[in-house]
Amino acid sequence: MDNKMFCYQCQETAGCQGCTRMGVCGKTPEVAAMQDLLIYVTKGLAAVTTRLRAEGQSVSSEVNYLITVNLFTTITNANFSEKAIIARIKETLAVKNSLLAGLQAMDNLPDAAFWQGAEQDFAAKAATVGILATENADIRSLRELITYGLKGLAAYQKHANVLGYAQADIDAFVQAALAKLLDDSLTVKELTALTLETGKWGVDGMALLDRANTETYGHPELxxxxxxxxxxxxxxxxxxxxxxxxxxxxxxxxxxxxxxxxxxxxxxxxxxxxxxxxxxxxxxxxxxxxxxxxxxxxxxxxxxxxxxxxxxxxxxxxxxxxxxxxxxxxxxxxxxxxxxxxxxxxxxxxxQKCQPPTELEQGQIVGGFAHEQVFAVADKVIEAVKKGDIKKFVVMAGCDGRMKSRDYYAEFARALPQDTVILTAGCAKYKYIKMNLGDIGGIPRVLDAGQCNDSYSLALIALKLKEAFGLADINELPIAYNIAWYEQKAVIVLLALLHLGVKNIHLGPTLPAFLSPNVAKVLVENFGIGGITTVEEDIKKLIG
Structure with a gap:
C-alpha cells in the first residue's frame, strides 16, 4: 500500500494539521490504515444493528460490547498492533454477516453494511475509506468531531460494561450515530445537531460510569x-x-x-x-x-x-x-x-524476580474531591464564596502531553490569585498538583476529582453550585474553563459541557486540527470556544 496516512484526531498531530507519514504517537501508516478500516466496518455493523432495532428486533450485549471496544481500540495511544486490529476487523465482518441474514429488509442500507473483504483486500479498501474520503471540509470536520466524541463515549461505556453496567439507549444512540456518518445526504445543519446530541449522550455515559465505579468501589474520599x-x-x-x-x-x-x-x-x-x-x-x-x-x-x-x-x-x-x-x-x-x-x-x-523500584521522589498528592466529597463540604465552600475568600473556580481538567507549550498550564496555575480554586480531573493535573499552592480556610486550592473518566464530577459540582446560589444560568457561576486536551475522551467531555450550556471554554494548547474554519467559527460564535494566549492575558480574561 501507499506509505501515506492521514490522522489528526489528537492534539499533537503533526504541524497541527495532520500526520501523513508516521504518527507523532508512533502509529505506523499500516496501523493507521487498519484503524480506518476498523471504523468503516464498525459503521457498517452499526447500520445493520440500527436497522434491526427499527424492525423491532433486539441486539445482544455481546454485539454492543464489540462495537464499543472497536471504537476504544482506535483511540490515540491504545493499540499499535496491526495484527490485533486485523483480528477485530475479521470478527466484526463475521458478526455483521450473521446479523444481515436476520434482517427483514435490506433496502437503503449503506455500502459498508454489505462490504465483504478478505484480508488481502483490507489495505486497498482502507485507502478508500479514510478521513479524506469525505471531500467537503465542513462535512468531514463534523463527521470526525462526532466520531471522536463517540470514541470518547465508548471509553466510558467500556469501563462501565466490564463492571456489569450497561445502558441500552446509549448503545442504540452510538450505533445510530455511526450509521448516520455514512449518510452523504446529511447537511452541515443536521450534522451540527448530531454533534450536540452526542454531547447529551456523553453526559449520560459519564453518569453511567460514575454509578458503576462508585457502586462497585465506593465514593472517592479525601x-x-x-x-x-x-x-x-x-x-x-x-x-x-x-x-x-x-x-x-x-x-x-x-x-x-x-x-x-x-x-x-x-x-x-x-x-x-x-x-x-x-x-x-x-x-x-x-x-x-x-x-x-x-x-x-x-x-x-x-x-x-x-x-x-x-x-x-x-x-x-x-x-x-x-x-x-x-x-x-x-x-x-x-x-x-x-x-x-x-x-x-x-x-x-x-x-518476584525483579529489583524494587528506583525512587523518583518523595512526598504526597492530596486528592479525592469527586462530587460526594465536595458536596460534604459544600456549606464551607459556599460560605467562602459569599465571604469573598474564594473569588473564582477554574476548571483545569483534561490531558497532559509532551509539547513544551503545555508548560503554560503549570505557569497559569502558579500565577492564579490566591483567592482562586482549581477544579481538575485527568492527567493535566500533573502539571501543577505537586506544587504547594496552599489552601483557603482549609479548602485545598487544587481539588482533584480523579481520572479524565471522572470529569462528570466537575459537571455535578458546577450544577450543585448553580443550585446553591439560585442561579438560572450555569454561566453566571464564578467558574472559568481553561482545559487542556490531547485525545478523544477530552472531545466527549467538551461536547458534554456544550450540551450542559457551558460557554466561553478555553481549549489548548492548540485548537483541534479537525475543526474546519467554518465549524470552528460556529463553536466560537455560539459557544465562545477559544484558544489560549499568554498566561498574563488569559489570567486577565478568565479571572479579571
Missing part, C-alpha cells in the same frame, strides 16, 4: 497518596481500568509484591474499596508521556490497562504487559476469560 517507594519488588499499573487493578490486587495478596499506580490510575487510591490492600502502596511517576524514562527505572513489570501507552523502549519492553483494548507487538497480552476474569500470574512471577 486521600493522601504516597509518592515514594518501598523495599519490595513492585508491579506498576497504568491506564484507567479499575477492575483490572482490583483483580491484580487480589492476586498479589501474600506474594511479597507491592502494587503502584501510574498516570491516570493514580486516583484509584481515592476509592474506599482499594484501601483494604496493604500492598497498594502509592503512585509512581507522572503523566503518560514520561513513561519511557519512568518505566525504565521502575525495574519491575508494568501492566497497561487502557490507552496512554507509547511504543516501549527496549529497556523495559519485555516487562510491559497489555490487556483489554491495548495492543503492542512484542509485549505479552493478557486476555480476559469468558467470565471477564484475568490471570495475572505471569506478571506476578516476573515481579
Amino acid at each position: 486521600t493522601r497518596v504516597d509518592l515514594g517507594v518501598g523495599r519490595k519488588p513492585g508491579i506498576l499499573v497504568s491506564g484507567h481500568d479499575l477492575k483490572d487493578l482490583a483483580m491484580l490486587l487480589e492476586q498479589t495478596q501474600g506474594t511479597g509484591v507491592d502494587v503502584y499506580t501510574h498516570g491516570e490510575m493514580m486516583p484509584a487510591h481515592y476509592y474506599p474499596r482499594f484501601k483494604k490492600y496493604s500492598n497498594f502502596v502509592g503512585n509512581y511517576g507522572n503523566a503518560w508521556w514520561k513513561q519511557k524514562e519512568e518505566f525504565t527505572v521502575f525495574n519491575g513489570p508494568i501492566l497497561m490497562t487502557t490507552n496512554c501507552v507509547v511504543p516501549p523502549a527496549a529497556a523495559y519492553k519485555d516487562r510491559l504487559f497489555t490487556t483489554g483494548a491495548v495492543g503492542v507487538d512484542g509485549c505479552q497480552h493478557i486476555a480476559a476469560r469468558d467470565d471477564g476474569s484475568k490471570d495475572f500470574s505471569a506478571i506476578i512471577e516476573l515481579a
Whole structure:
C-alpha cells in the first residue's frame, strides 16, 4: 500500500494539521490504515444493528460490547498492533454477516453494511475509506468531531460494561450515530445537531460510569497518596481500568509484591474499596508521556490497562504487559476469560524476580474531591464564596502531553490569585498538583476529582453550585474553563459541557486540527470556544 496516512484526531498531530507519514504517537501508516478500516466496518455493523432495532428486533450485549471496544481500540495511544486490529476487523465482518441474514429488509442500507473483504483486500479498501474520503471540509470536520466524541463515549461505556453496567439507549444512540456518518445526504445543519446530541449522550455515559465505579468501589474520599517507594519488588499499573487493578490486587495478596499506580490510575487510591490492600502502596511517576524514562527505572513489570501507552523502549519492553483494548507487538497480552476474569500470574512471577523500584521522589498528592466529597463540604465552600475568600473556580481538567507549550498550564496555575480554586480531573493535573499552592480556610486550592473518566464530577459540582446560589444560568457561576486536551475522551467531555450550556471554554494548547474554519467559527460564535494566549492575558480574561 501507499506509505501515506492521514490522522489528526489528537492534539499533537503533526504541524497541527495532520500526520501523513508516521504518527507523532508512533502509529505506523499500516496501523493507521487498519484503524480506518476498523471504523468503516464498525459503521457498517452499526447500520445493520440500527436497522434491526427499527424492525423491532433486539441486539445482544455481546454485539454492543464489540462495537464499543472497536471504537476504544482506535483511540490515540491504545493499540499499535496491526495484527490485533486485523483480528477485530475479521470478527466484526463475521458478526455483521450473521446479523444481515436476520434482517427483514435490506433496502437503503449503506455500502459498508454489505462490504465483504478478505484480508488481502483490507489495505486497498482502507485507502478508500479514510478521513479524506469525505471531500467537503465542513462535512468531514463534523463527521470526525462526532466520531471522536463517540470514541470518547465508548471509553466510558467500556469501563462501565466490564463492571456489569450497561445502558441500552446509549448503545442504540452510538450505533445510530455511526450509521448516520455514512449518510452523504446529511447537511452541515443536521450534522451540527448530531454533534450536540452526542454531547447529551456523553453526559449520560459519564453518569453511567460514575454509578458503576462508585457502586462497585465506593465514593472517592479525601486521600493522601504516597509518592515514594518501598523495599519490595513492585508491579506498576497504568491506564484507567479499575477492575483490572482490583483483580491484580487480589492476586498479589501474600506474594511479597507491592502494587503502584501510574498516570491516570493514580486516583484509584481515592476509592474506599482499594484501601483494604496493604500492598497498594502509592503512585509512581507522572503523566503518560514520561513513561519511557519512568518505566525504565521502575525495574519491575508494568501492566497497561487502557490507552496512554507509547511504543516501549527496549529497556523495559519485555516487562510491559497489555490487556483489554491495548495492543503492542512484542509485549505479552493478557486476555480476559469468558467470565471477564484475568490471570495475572505471569506478571506476578516476573515481579518476584525483579529489583524494587528506583525512587523518583518523595512526598504526597492530596486528592479525592469527586462530587460526594465536595458536596460534604459544600456549606464551607459556599460560605467562602459569599465571604469573598474564594473569588473564582477554574476548571483545569483534561490531558497532559509532551509539547513544551503545555508548560503554560503549570505557569497559569502558579500565577492564579490566591483567592482562586482549581477544579481538575485527568492527567493535566500533573502539571501543577505537586506544587504547594496552599489552601483557603482549609479548602485545598487544587481539588482533584480523579481520572479524565471522572470529569462528570466537575459537571455535578458546577450544577450543585448553580443550585446553591439560585442561579438560572450555569454561566453566571464564578467558574472559568481553561482545559487542556490531547485525545478523544477530552472531545466527549467538551461536547458534554456544550450540551450542559457551558460557554466561553478555553481549549489548548492548540485548537483541534479537525475543526474546519467554518465549524470552528460556529463553536466560537455560539459557544465562545477559544484558544489560549499568554498566561498574563488569559489570567486577565478568565479571572479579571
